[in-house]
Amino acid sequence: MDSGTDDTGRRWRKSSCSSEETANCVEIAEARGRVDVRDSRNIGLGLLCFPEREWRAFLGSAAGR
Incomplete structure (x- = not known):
């Protein structure tokens, strides 16, 4: 979305x-x-920034791959 x-x-x-x-x-x-x-809900609190490769690894792990 x-x-x-x-x-x-x-x-x-x-x-x-x-x-x-x-x-x-x-x-x-x-x-x-x-x-x-x-x-x-609190966009003014800041960001967490991840290298794209680490983000993809996180998503794969969260999805059980």
Whole structure:
């Protein structure tokens, strides 16, 4: 699900399973070999930045691959 674009031009996305009622959501934006992650409810708190390779490994592990 597209969450919009920020002032730097990054397109943020969040899970299609998230909704306004869901309090535990994160958004991601891909940029130049890295993936930025933020809290969708508190976007001003900052970002976690991961190299793209590490992010893909995390997703694979979370999916049980």
